[in-house]
Amino acid sequence: MITTVPVSGGDFRPYDVVVGRGLLARLGEYVAPLAKGRTVIVTDETVAALHGGQALRALKAAGFMADLVAVPAGEASKSFSELERVLDQLLARGLDRKDVVVALGGGVVGDLAGLAAALYMRGIDFVQVPTTLLAQVDSAVGGKTAIDTPRGKNLVGAFHQPRLVLADIDVLATLPERQLRSGWAEVLKHGLICDAAFLDWLSGEGAAGASGDPEALHRAVVRSVEIKSAIVGEDEREAGRRALLNLGHTFGHAIEAELGFDETKLTHGEAVALGCAMAFRFSATNGLCSADDAAKAEQAFVSAGLPVRLDAVGPFKAEALVERMAGDKKAEGGRLTLILAHGVGDAFVAKDVDRAAVIDFLKVEGAA
Numbered sequence: 565m566i567t568t569v570p571v572s573g574g575d576f577r578p579y580d581v582v583v584g585r586g587l588l589a590r591l592g593e594y595v596a597p598l599a600k601g602r603t604v605i606v607t608d609e610t611v612a613a614l615h616g617g618q619a620l621r622a623l624k625a626a627g628f629m630a631d632l633v634a635v636p637a638g639e640a641s642k643s644f645s646e647l648e649r650v651l652d653q654l655l656a657r658g659l660d661r662k663d664v665v666v667a668l669g670g671g672v673v674g675d676l677a678g679l680a681a682a683l684y685m686r687g688i689d690f691v692q693v694p695t696t697l698l699a700q701v702d703s704a705v706g707g708k709t710a711i712d713t714p715r716g717k718n719l720v721g722a723f724h725q726p727r728l729v730l731a732d733i734d735v736l737a738t739l740p741e742r743q744l745r746s747g748w749a750e751v752l753k754h755g756l757i758c759d760a761a762f763l764d765w766l767s768g769e770g771a772a773g774a775s776g777d778p779e780a781l782h783r784a785v786v787r788s789v790e791i792k793s794a795i796v797g798e799d800e801r802e803a804g805r806r807a808l809l810n811l812g813h814t815f816g817h818a819i820e821a822e823l824g825f826d827e828t829k830l831t832h833g834e835a836v837a838l839g840c841a842m843a844f845r846f847s848a849t850n851g852l853c854s855a856d857d858a859a860k861a862e863q864a865f866v867s868a869g870l871p872v873r874l875d876a877v878g879p880f881k882a883e884a885l886v887e888r889m890a891g892d893k894k895a896e897g898g899r900l901t902l903i904l905a906h907g908v909g910d911a912f913v914a915k916d917v918d919r920a921a922v923i924d925f926l927k928v929e930g931a932a
C-alpha cells in the first residue's frame with residue numbers, strides 16, 4: 565500500500581510525502597519529474613553502506629548522473645565544518661541550479677543536506693529520503709533545516725521545503741532498536757499534542773510499530789505526517805501554532821546541549837520523550853492538566869522503553885538548564901516559552917513562563 569500525504573499552505577510550493585514499501589528502488593522514477601541530468605545523494609557512512617548502492621542504482625536507471633557524498637554518522641555532523649565540506653563537494657561535482665540534492669538518511673542528514681541545499685547557489689531543490697523512523701514521521705517534513713553550535717541545538721539554519729519526501733517503510737528494517745524507539749517518541753508527541761485517539765491506538769494495537777511491525781509503522785508514519793503537515797501548512801515559519809511541534813523540546817534540547825549532544829548518552833528522540841514527560845508533569849504541578857493525564861503521557865513513553873526521569877539521565881544543574889532554555893529560539897527577550905498541556909491531545913504555547921517556577925520544578929525533578 566502506498567499513501568500520499570500532501571503538504572501545502574502558506575507561501576511554499578506544495579509537495580507530497582509518499583509513504584509505502586519498496587520505494588527506495590523507485591527513487592529515480594519519483595525524482596525524474598523534478599530534475600534532469602545530475603543529482604548528488606548526501607548521506608552518512610552507515611546509511612551509505614546499507615542503502616546507498618540501491619539509491620544510486622535507482623537514480624542511474626532513471627538516466628541521472630548520480631554521485632554520493634557521505635558524512636560521519638551522528639549528531640556531530642550537524643556542524644559548520646561538515647556543512648562546508650558538503651557544499652564544497654556539491655561545487656566540486658558541478659551541480660547547477662536545475663539539479664537536485666537527495667538527502668538519504670536520518671534527521672542529521674536531512675537537516676544538514678537541507679541546509680546545504682538552501683545555501684547552495686542561494687538555494688536549489690532537494691528531496692528527502694528519510695531512513696529513520698524519526699525522520700519519516702518528523703524531520704523530513706516541514707522544511708526546518710539546521711546545524712548545531714556548542715551554544716545550542718539547531719541555532720543556525722533555514723526554512724527550506726523539500727520538493728518531495730519518499731518514506732520507504734522497508735528501510736526501517738535495518739534500523740537498530742534504540743533508533744526505532746527514538747523515532748517512536750516523536751510519534752507519541754504528535755498524539756499528545758492534538759490527537760488523543762491516536763495516542764490510545766499507539767498505546768494499544770499500534771504499539772507493534774515500536775517493535776518494527778510494518779503495517780503499524782505505516783499507519784503511525786501516515787498519521788504523524790498528516791498532523792505535522794496540517795500544522796506546517798498553517799504556520800510554516802513558526803509565528804504561532806507550529807511551536808506546538810516543539811512539545812518536549814525546550815527541556816529536551818537543553819538536556820541534549822548539557823550532555824554535549826552525545827547521542828550515546830541520549831538520542832534526540834529520548835530527549836523528546838523525557839522533555840514531554842517533564843512538560844506534562846510541569847503542567848500538572850501548575851494545575852494546568854490533571855495528574856492522571858500526566859501519568860498517561862509518562863506511561864506511553866515508559867511502555868516504549870523511553871526515558872522519563874531527569875535524575876536517571878544524569879546529574880544536571882537547574883540554573884544551567886534554565887539558561888539553555890532561555891537561549892531557545894522560542895524565548896523572547898530571555899523570557900521562557902514552553903509548550904504545556906491542558907490534557908492528552910491538548911497542548912498549548914505558554915509564553916513568559918516564570919523562571920523561578922521552572923527552577924523549583926527542575927529541583928523537584930532531581931537537578932541540583
Ligand SMILES: NC(=O)c1ccc[n+]([C@@H]2O[C@H](COP(=O)([O-])OP(=O)(O)OC[C@H]3O[C@@H](n4cnc5c(N)ncnc54)[C@H](O)[C@@H]3O)[C@@H](O)[C@H]2O)c1
Pocket residue numbers: 608609610611614637638639642669670671672673675695696697698699702703704705706707708709718735736737738739740743746831832833
Ligand atoms: N528538521 C526537523 O523538523 C527535525 C525534526 C526532528 C528531529 N530533527 C533532528 O534530527 C536529528 C535526529 O535524527 P535521527 O534520530 O534520525 O538521527 P540520525 O540521523 O543520527 O540517525 C540515527 C542513527 O541511525 C543510523 N541510520 C539511519 N538510517 C538507518 C537505517 N535505515 N538502518 C540503520 N541505521 C540507520 C544513522 O547512521 C545514525 O547512526 C536531530 O539532530 C534532531 O535535531 C529535526
Ligand SMILES: O=C(O)C(=O)C[C@@H](O)[C@H](O)[C@H](O)COP(=O)(O)O
Pocket residue numbers: 702706708717718750806807809810813893
Ligand atoms: O518541525 C518542527 O517545527 C519541530 O519542532 C519538530 C521537532 O521535532 C524538531 O526536533 C525540530 O528540529 C525542533 O525545532 P527547533 O526550532 O526547536 O530547533
Ligand SMILES: [Zn+2]
Pocket residue numbers: 702750813832836
Ligand atoms: Zn524533535
